[in-house]
Amino acid sequence: MNNTIVEVTNLKKFFPLGGGLFKTPELVRAVDDISFTMEAGKTLGLVGESGCGKTTVGRTVIGLYKPTAGKILFEGTDVFTAGKAKKTQTRRQMQMIFQDPYASLNPRMTVGDIVGEPIDIHHLAKGKKEHQERVQYLLNLVGLNPDHINRYPHEFSGGQRQRVGIARALAVEPKFIVCDEPISAVDVSIQAQIVNTLEQLQEDLHLTFLFIAHDLSMVKYISHRVAVMYLGKIVEINLSAELYAHPVHPYTKALLSAVPIADPPLERKRKRILLEGDVPSPINPPPGCCFHTRCNRAIPICKEEIPEMQDLGNGHLVACHNYQ
Amino acid sequence: MNTLLQVRDLEVEFRTYAGIVRAVRKVSFDLKAGEVLAIVGESGCGKSVTAQSIMRLIPTPPGRITGGSILFDNEEILAKTESQMQKIRGNAISVIFQDSMTSLNPVLNVRTQITEILRLHKNVSQPQANARAIELLSLVGIPEPKTRMKAYPHELSGGMRQRVMIAMALACDPQLLIADEPTTALDVTIQAQIIEVLKNIRQELNTAIILITHDLGVVAGLADRVMVMYAGNLVEQGTVDEVLCEPLHPYTWGLLRSLPRLNMGPEDKLKPIWGQPPDLLLPLDRCPFLPRCEHAMGICAQDRPPAFNGQDSHSVNCWLQHPLAPRTRRPQEVG
Ligand SMILES: Nc1ncnc2c1ncn2[C@@H]1O[C@H](COP(=O)(O)OP(=O)(O)O)[C@@H](O)[C@H]1O
Ligand SMILES: Nc1ncnc2c1ncn2[C@@H]1O[C@H](COP(=O)(O)OP(=O)(O)O)[C@@H](O)[C@H]1O
Ligand SMILES: [Mg+2]
Numbered sequence: 135m136n137n138t139i140v141e142v143t144n145l146k147k148f149f150p151l152g153g154g155l156f157k158t159p160e161l162v163r164a165v166d167d168i169s170f171t172m173e174a175g176k177t178l179g180l181v182g183e184s185g186c187g188k189t190t191v192g193r194t195v196i197g198l199y200k201p202t203a204g205k206i207l208f209e210g211t212d213v214f215t216a217g218k219a220k221k222t223q224t225r226r227q228m229q230m231i232f233q234d235p236y237a238s239l240n241p242r243m244t245v246g247d248i249v250g251e252p253i254d255i256h257h258l259a260k261g262k263k264e265h266q267e268r269v270q271y272l273l274n275l276v277g278l279n280p281d282h283i284n285r286y287p288h289e290f291s292g293g294q295r296q297r298v299g300i301a302r303a304l305a306v307e308p309k310f311i312v313c314d315e316p317i318s319a320v321d322v323s324i325q326a327q328i329v330n331t332l333e334q335l336q337e338d339l340h341l342t343f344l345f346i347a348h349d350l351s352m353v354k355y356i357s358h359r360v361a362v363m364y365l366g367k368i369v370e371i372n373l374s375a376e377l378y379a380h381p382v383h384p385y386t387k388a389l390l391s392a393v394p395i396a397d398p399p400l401e402r403k404r405k406r407i408l409l410e411g412d413v414p415s416p417i418n419p420p421p422g423c424c425f426h427t428r429c430n431r432a433i434p435i436c437k438e439e440i441p442e443m444q445d446l447g448n449g450h451l452v453a454c455h456n457y458q
Numbered sequence: 459m460n461t462l463l464q465v466r467d468l469e470v471e472f473r474t475y476a477g478i479v480r481a482v483r484k485v486s487f488d489l490k491a492g493e494v495l496a497i498v499g500e501s502g503c504g505k506s507v508t509a510q511s512i513m514r515l516i517p518t519p520p521g522r523i524t525g526g527s528i529l530f531d532n533e534e535i536l537a538k539t540e541s542q543m544q545k546i547r548g549n550a551i552s553v554i555f556q557d558s559m560t561s562l563n564p565v566l567n568v569r570t571q572i573t574e575i576l577r578l579h580k581n582v583s584q585p586q587a588n589a590r591a592i593e594l595l596s597l598v599g600i601p602e603p604k605t606r607m608k609a610y611p612h613e614l615s616g617g618m619r620q621r622v623m624i625a626m627a628l629a630c631d632p633q634l635l636i637a638d639e640p641t642t643a644l645d646v647t648i649q650a651q652i653i654e655v656l657k658n659i660r661q662e663l664n665t666a667i668i669l670i671t672h673d674l675g676v677v678a679g680l681a682d683r684v685m686v687m688y689a690g691n692l693v694e695q696g697t698v699d700e701v702l703c704e705p706l707h708p709y710t711w712g713l714l715r716s717l718p719r720l721n722m723g724p725e726d727k728l729k730p731i732w733g734q735p736p737d738l739l740l741p742l743d744r745c746p747f748l749p750r751c752e753h754a755m756g757i758c759a760q761d762r763p764p765a766f767n768g769q770d771s772h773s774v775n776c777w778l779q780h781p782l783a784p785r786t787r788r789p790q791e792v793g
């Protein structure tokens with residue numbers, strides 16, 4: 135793929151936990167050796183249970199966290215080793231939309247100021263008039279009334295606040311946006327509005343999305359490819375429709391079979407693969423394949439060797455000793 | 459099956475600075491013994507307030523039940539004194555909430571929390587209560603229940619805490635279990651486990667369940683009947699197949715069209731309900747869904763739609779069902 139915009143290689147991000155003067159801190163292995171690429175103008179979905187490291191991947195990729203190890207290339211530039219000017223320029227191309235539209239907006243700033251702040255920081259407008267025009271253009275772009283520029287966040291509904299967050303992210307003309315659970319906090323009917331807006335923006339502005347969500351059916355709908363994470367590792371990546379139709383990793387299978395579907399006759403005859411127990415702690419992940427403690431296909435080797443990522447063709451990757 | 463719960467024209471108001479919030483607006487429904495009824499709708503539509511009314515847990519002030527009747531086991535709940543209600547709560551009717559961390563007492567271990575309820579409502583000795591607690595923990599699928607009896611809430615995972623809450627709610631063999639968003643905060647894999655527990659309970663104990671959720675997938679797998687609420691109003695009710703496969707209300711259509719479907723092609727798009735969520739300060743004399751409805755007619759602005767009964771138990775509050783209304787087909791992607 136020469137259309138690659140983001141390339142992540144052997145990325146690790148560990149957080150120290152606890153510790154003290156005479157105590158070595160424990161390490162939370164939030165992201166533990168993952169690699170993936172992203173194609174420009176497309177959406178990569180990232181799914182997995184809470185705590186598996188999705189947010190950490192997103193934040194590290196756009197440079198909010200310094201990786202413990204590994205490499206992140208954005209349009210060929212190493213995000214962490216590039217010179218200062220290049221780094222600033224690259225970072226601007228990468229933005230993030232957050233889950234909580236309430237917490238991520240400053241309640242004392244008007245919507246115009248919230249959206250306009252990045253424009254000032256990066257000197258993207260000459261003079262007051264151009265600044266205001268740009269803010270109004272952005273509000274219009276995300277489906278908000280440009281006349282509401284002087285309103286405060288509390289005057290908007292949850293869905294509208296999420297749009298304000300999107301407009302702010304778009305203010306610096308990014309190419310790549312990490313959408314971290316952007317629809318989890320809004321209602322069903324509003325979720326569809328936001329997702330449609332994101333799709334439209336992607337088409338119009340040729341944006342690349344890393345779309346993190348726990349609603350697997352929405353991820354399927356919006357993503358071209360989907361990566362499944364478990365305990366800091368990617369276990370399977372495939373084209374979205376393929377992944378959902380033919381999952382091969384036992385964890386992907388269990389995860390997808392757990393998703394309830396709003397179709398009573400179908401739901402009544404569905405067989406679930408119920409996972410036993412809980413996700414182990416990322417401080418002391420199980421040896422070998424980290425999923426073996428809950429896996430219904432585990433064989434002796436799974437306890438000993440970490441499975442390598444295997445390429446099954448057409449961009450279908452799976453890390454499993456005994457996949458089906 | 460006999461009717462366990464009969465709610466008629468229930469009305470609940472909250473007095474706020476902005477005005478009177480009419481959170482529940484003349485809602486009527488029945489629940490049979492052993493039945494699972496789901497209440498669905500977007501946040502703020504009055505699901506929890508409806509459930510709190512049945513338990514008489516509306517905070518007063520600012521809230522007040524201003525009208526209607528709630529018959530539970532043929533007795534008027536709204537006529538009971540607070541001390542009578544205390545004998546019912548946690549006993550004949552019990553409730554589980556979304557957030558297990560705030561509902562469990564952090565300084566008491568699992569054993570104490572469960573046996574306290576038993577000692578309060580049932581005339582049992584401590585050893586009897588202990589034995590029953592272990593029985594309950596295994597009923598909700600907690601492995602090694604004897605060991606887990608000593609655990610404190612913070613030592614348990616979210617899924618395990620949710621199970622403990624369910625065990626507590628079941629301690630006194632309730633006739634009615636109200637589950638208010640029991641799986642909303644959980645991962646899908648844990649949600650699937652909890653759904654299995656709830657299925658098990660209704661099979662083994664024949665407990666009637668009111669399941670409050672905004673997830674239509676959860677409803678499809680668990681409920682016998684569904685009621686859809688919008689802005690404090692009941693807009694449609696029927697069996698789970700009637701409401702999800704052959705819905706009649708434009709709002710229900712909108713909800714289903716907002717969800718990704720399995721058979722969607724690459725070119726198919728979601729169809730959101732346009733406009734903003736409703737304002738509960740709005741007057742009562744019109745259809746609550748009017749501002750967002752593509753099929754709105756003159757009458758919808760003049761009068762509140764009554765319940766039109768379709769086949770069997772399916773009913774819908776929408777003027778499109780009136781004999782004089784134009785025949786409107788359900789959108790093809792729904793049902
Ligand atoms: N800043 C941090 N410090 C310490 N631990 C963290 C930090 N951020 C995340 N973690 C831990 O890393 C793991 C992955 O977290 P996160 O990336 O937020 O997962 P997800 O987004 O998939 O829910 C979790 O165990 C979490 O507790
Ligand atoms: N304690 C309260 N004070 C004021 N308003 C309340 C209170 N509890 C609920 N409401 C209002 O009642 C409406 C219905 O709330 P609720 O039943 O909790 O909705 P949901 O369907 O999300 O469970 C909401 O609009 C809310 O603002
Ligand atoms: Mg996260």
Ligand SMILES: [Mg+2]
Pocket residue numbers: 505506507638
């Ligand atoms: Mg509620």
